[in-house]
Amino acid sequence: MSDIRGTLRTALSQAIIDELIGKNVAASVTLPSSRSKKRKAWSSDDARRFLESARTDDDVFYAAYVLVLVLGLRKGEALGLTWDDIDLDGAELTIGRQLQRVRRQLLHRETKTEGSDATLPLPDICVAALRHRQVRQREARSEAGKAWQGSGLVFTTRFSTPVEPRNFSRSYDTRIMKAGVRRITVHDARRTCGTLLADLDVHPRVAMQILRHAQFSITMEIYTQVSSKSTRDALKRPGESLGGSADA
Template identity: 30%
Template sequence: MKHHHRLIFKALIDAVKWHLIVRNVAEAVTPPKTRKVEMKTWDNEQVKIFLDVSKDSSYYPIFLTAINTGMRRGGVLGLRWQDIDFDNNIIYVRQSLQEVKKVGLTFKEPKSGKSRSISITPSLAKELKKIYKQQLTDKHLFGQGYQDLDLVFAQKNGKPIQPTEMARNYRKMVETSGLPYIRFHDLRHTHATLMLKQGIHPKVVSERLGHSTIGNTMDTYTHVLPK
């Protein structure tokens, strides 16, 4: 409702400026206050429990990457091999996989509108290299039937992973773990929260998350910053 009010308010401001109307009636309306949804995250121990339970899931590398990088779901599923620098252990977020109604799966630029780099740990790099070796085997098995989109996380035939299927498995893994449920997107918040609690500078966290300003990061995570 608040968003619609902003759109109408701006449209009528332009209409007054262009002498189409004499008054912006949206000025007489008080929009509702924004209600902040309480952020839910896991602590270090809960993260370990979840990763241990989901170890045998085919989506485990996706969960691991999301937790270790703070990338959005679309960014993880849209990650390509050309976007990974294994020499320096850096991931470049350059595209996002999105599910669009009546269109299907499509690739778009990141939500921030620009690419960014994220440093990764040697252990995560090792897991990603395992996937690369497995994909070489899959390419050999499928031959011309393999759809090579250069995706890091793909189906056996190379096609993009269905976000809804992955999300369904994620929910199942959380239920199996017995942990309090948090959304897949909350793995991003968990990553940021754990970094800030460890004393990592908010500017570093902000750049990893792809926030436009450090103020955005501070507003979102002030409650977890060390005193």
Template identity: 30%
Template sequence: MPRLPYPTIKQGDDGWWHAYVTVGTKPNGRADQRHVRRKTKDEAVARVDELLAQRRSGAVTKAGRAPTVQSWMETYLADVAPRRCNPETLYDYRSKCRNWIYPHLGKTRLDKLKPEQLDAMYLAMERQGKAPSHALKVHRIMTRALEVALRRGMVTRNVAKLIDAPSGKSPKMSYLTEPEALRVLAATAGVRNSARWSVALALGLRQGEALGLRWAHVDLKTGEMEIPKQLRRRIYEHGCDGTCGKKRGADCPKRSKGGLVLVDPKGKSERTLPIPKPLIAKLKQHRKEQRSEKEAAAEWWQDGDYVFTQTDGRPLDPRQDYQAWVDLLAAAGVKRVRLHDARGTAATLMIAQGVPIEVVQVVLGHTELRTTQVYAKVVDELTRDATDRMGTLLMGDEGADATDGDDDDEEDEA
């Protein structure tokens, strides 16, 4: 293909510098020609060179003025993100946009955004005491939004991929040991919905999965349990485009649907699990107790077929459920860990008992095996710690000293 001549750049009667650059072909077969209009010749030359570079790379932005970062993010959050994010996630995205992305980058044209602007925003977050994980979430939002913009021809590169992502450290995971887990289960005696914690520690269900569990999905005859949905609290949002004057979406007269709703489980977590025999007996007893509560409540009972309910049949509120967990740990006299750590406890106990890690992956509903392997590493650490303590118990400090001496001898011989 012959190389096209460099476009002519001329100053017009209006005092501006003009050029016409052919960057490709339109869908109708006509030449895609862009008009460059700049105040100075140098600016016109720079824009012409930019368009020619785009033509050579095959990544030409769409015609017309590019939107600002804020304008594009608003479009992305309204039209693109809802197809892959739940309302709670979108609420979090909008909050981070309002607090960080818009103040720092909002007025910048999307195609003029530079990597160093993102670096400056993350540095500002660090200086204001924000956790690294917070900056990492903002970075992921920007990366995804810019990637969509790139695919649509609005930018020629994803500048978020040109910099190192903020180092977001995951919170340190804690687990209950087997004796501690047994103490927790013992503390459930006489506690309402005690089977809730047996399910948590035996199967490692996420909180939403356990609270969204319904009897229709639990077959106590075959000993199987389906996990098709999870219970989540959907945040109320404005339905008036922000014109009602209320700060909170929950106070908007036209607020969207919110409250506790059943949604699809996280990732690819819809699965069928075998129920351990001791847990089957526990669930049978729980169902018997629930039927007694239903009879006592009579017409006040709101039947949603949930396995774990309030005294009137409504599903358990996640906040009440978490507080019940905290109270249970205190009653058992064990260290305080997150409710999500009950899931990790179930994983480590299964692995420690020899359950294949691929089976543990299916039970927990992990999409990738490497996520499950984190728990296997914890088991290795716990095993090593246990053997070290056993060695100290049997041999005392002398055994440890003897080991140190052997290392020294090997170094001297070397």
């Protein structure tokens, strides 16, 4: 409602400048205060159970789930990633494109705003998950043979065609049920990012870059709310074990 009022007020202000009207009647309008909805997120324990479930079952989207939870990537950003966007040796990932369903077309295009673009450092768990994904994709390419499309995307179907975002959401919901955690949307899952970075012992300055905070103090507020040592240790194990399997 406030967005509508703001748009109307701006339009009427311009009308005054253009001498079309004499008074901006929207300027004096006040809206009743409303209670903002509490944003949903998982606890570190919920996120750990979700990721461990995906890793144990060798879920094809395990690395995507890691990127959503640990880096805060949007669904379209994760599905739009190409291997050219990722430097595993340098532990960096560049966000610049997204995969979106627009009407009847599946588009691989630039992110909506320049503010969405970023080059992010990759914590160890992300590097391990992506290396594992790389191995699995090579295996899928070998099995597909001439049917392989070679899209260059990180997350694809078994023939390397883009993943339908709705199918990703269905897989995510199925994984939630298997993991036995409360259901939240992919968008809400991104809000777990800051807590997980603290629990994974990612340096606060690195976390500040990942979270894209303007002030270091905001990042440090999150770092004062870390989980128990047992939870932090459990969160680190999936990355370590995956790293081992990917190198095998």
